[in-house]
Amino acid sequence: EIVLTQSPGTLSLSPGERATLSCRASQSLSSTYLAWYQQKPGQAPRLLIYGASSRATGIPDRFSGSGSGTDFTLTISRLEPEDFAVYYCQQYGSSLYTFGQGTKLEIK
C-alpha cells in the first residue's frame, strides 16, 4: 500500500502570498493517479486537481499541480481569503485509494 505524506502539517501565510504544499509517496506512482482536494470546516471535500496537474471544472487558475514519481506539489499562486482550508492529496494504486494526512493552510 502506498502511503502519502503531506508537508508541512500547517502552513501560515497571508492573503496575496504564494503557497506551496507537498505530497510525497512511499513509492513511485503514475502522476495520473494523483489528485488534490480542498476541505473547509463543516463542508465536504472539493476536487481541485486530478492527474497531478489538471484543474477540475470551475477551479481558478491560481491553483496548479505538478510533480511525478514520488514528489507532488500543489501551488496556490496568490492566496485569496477563501483559500484558507485543509488540503489533501489522494492516490490510487492496486485497487486501493489512500489520502495524505492533510495540510492546514491558515491565515498568518
Place this chain on the structure above:
Amino acid sequence: QVQLVESGGGVVQPGRSLRLSCAASGFTFSSYAMHWVRQAPGKGLEWVTFISYDGDNKYYTDSVKGRFTISRDNSKDTLFLQMTSLRAEDTAVYYCARGVVTRSYYYMDVWGKGTTVTVSS
C-alpha cells in the same frame, strides 16, 4: 444539478449494524463508480470502499473488510453501505463520492455533504 445526498447515520451501540444510503441525482448514476469516504472527528479523510458502475467490482480498506458491504441499486440511483460489527473507531462522518475511473485517471469528483455515524454505548 449533480447531487449526492447521504442518509441513515445515527448513534449505534458497539457490535450493532447500520445501513447508510446515498441518493444520486442530476447524472447517469449507472455510468459511474462510487465510493464511501469517512472522516473521524478532528481527523483526515479515510477512503473506505469502492464499487464499479455495474457493481461487479468492490474494494475495501483493510479495517472494514468482512464487516462493511458496499452495494448499489442502479434502478433507484442509490448507493448503500451496510455496516456490521460496528466499533468505536468507526465513528465518523461518512461521505459518498462519485468516482471517475478511466484508463488513466482515478479520483472523486462529486461529494455529498455526509452523514454522521456515532458508535457508542
